[in-house]
Amino acid sequence: MSQVFVTADVYLALSTYALATEKEEVLAMLMGTTSADQQTVTVSHCLFCQRKDKRRDRVEISGEQLSAAISFAERTETSVVGWAHSHPHITVLPSHVDLRCQRDQQMLSEAFIGLILSVFNDFGGVQRCQFIAFRTVADGSELIRMEVPVYIQPTNKTTGIKSASLEQLYRVPQIFLQEEKEAFEKAIQNQNQSQKGKEGHGDKLVAAHYGGVYMRNLTSVLDKLCVPLVESVSSRHERNVAEIAHLKHELSLLQSK
Numbered sequence: 672m673s674q675v676f677v678t679a680d681v682y683l684a685l686s687t688y689a690l691a692t693e694k695e696e697v698l699a700m701l702m703g704t705t706s707a708d709q710q711t712v713t714v715s716h717c718l719f720c721q722r723k724d725k726r727r728d729r730v731e732i733s734g735e736q737l738s739a740a741i742s743f744a745e746r747t748e749t750s751v752v753g754w755a756h757s758h759p760h761i762t763v764l765p766s767h768v769d770l771r772c773q774r775d776q777q778m779l780s781e782a783f784i785g786l787i788l789s790v791f792n793d794f795g796g797v798q799r800c801q802f803i804a805f806r807t808v809a810d811g812s813e814l815i816r817m818e819v820p821v822y823i824q825p826t827n828k829t830t831g832i833k834s835a836s837l838e839q840l841y842r843v844p845q846i847f848l849q850e851e852k853e854a855f856e857k858a859i860q861n862q863n864q865s866q867k868g869k870e871g872h873g874d875k876l877v878a879a880h881y882g883g884v885y886m887r888n889l890t891s892v893l894d895k896l897c898v899p900l901v902e903s904v905s906s907r908h909e910r911n912v913a914e915i916a917h918l919k920h921e922l923s924l925l926q927s928k
Contacts, residue, residue: 672819673710675784675804679826680836681717686800688719689757689788691843691896696730698722699839700740701753705782712752712784713824718743719839721846729768730756732776747835753804755786763789763801770814774807784819844896848889855885 677685681701688697702716720736732754740751754776756769765773765787776783789801804821807814826832858881866874 672712672782672784672806675712675714675786675819675821676824677714677786677821678824678833680832681714682802682823683832684717684719684836684839685755685786686788686790686802687840688843689759689790689800691847693759693791695722696759697757698730698732698736699755700732700736700743700751701755701784701786702740702744702747702749703752704749705752709782712782714752714786716743716747716749716833716835717755717839719842719846721850729766731768731772751780752782753784753786755788758787758789759791761789761792763787763803765805765807765816767814770807770816773805774809774814777807786821840900844892844900847892847896851885851888851892855881 698720700718703714773785804819805816
């Protein structure tokens with residue numbers, strides 16, 4: 672593997688997803704094409720994955736997520752070429768868990784690559800988003816990273832951001848809302864099981880507490896994700912309308928000559 676190309680709209684989608692939360696890592700599967708000699712990978716699509724195990728310092732690919740990625744690749748006439756995840760507040764370098772997960776996937780496909788986006792890191796008062804591509808190689812019993820040069824491929828000006836990438840951006844709030852719903856339902860289920868055969872009002876107080884936390888988290892998602900997303904889309908629409916009006920004016924001037 673000598674180089675990786677990531678289209679600009681996929682990078683936009685991945686970085687937006689990574690910046691959506693600074694508390695836990697997020698995961699996405701990557702789709703695209705591989706050159707005949709398997710030396711060049713081009714990432715043209717991504718699929719955001721819902722986190723089943725929300726942890727600050729790790730994220731791993733499940734069989735269900737890999738199956739969903741394969742189905743998505745078939746619909747987009749591509750193939751699964753890798754995975755991407757975020758490192759909020761920590762270095763961009765892969766952890767031992769990342770190296771092991773990458774090694775496991777390379778057993779299925781030699782051209783499988785990993786991408787990491789490090790976000791919310793302060794460099795002398797300036798926050799930067801660091802981005803690397805890597806593979807895992809074995810040095811005896813030790814797993815080490817092999818970084819692969821990664822390049823952002825400009826988006827075609829005539830087509831702009833692909834609809835597939837926009838759809839993933841629209842899914843970000845849905846993913847977070849679904850995660851909060853499942854966490855709330857799981858907490859209530861565990862509480863009901865622990866209170867079987869017991870009397871008192873403690874279970875109602877705990878349920879009320881869980882409900883309050885659930886509503887607070889939903890409000891946070893709406894405030895920090897849904898509202899900015901709507902504002903961003905509205906702003907882009909206004910720019911597009913203005914650009915269309917400008918082009919029509921230029922066309923009328925050309926036709927009048």
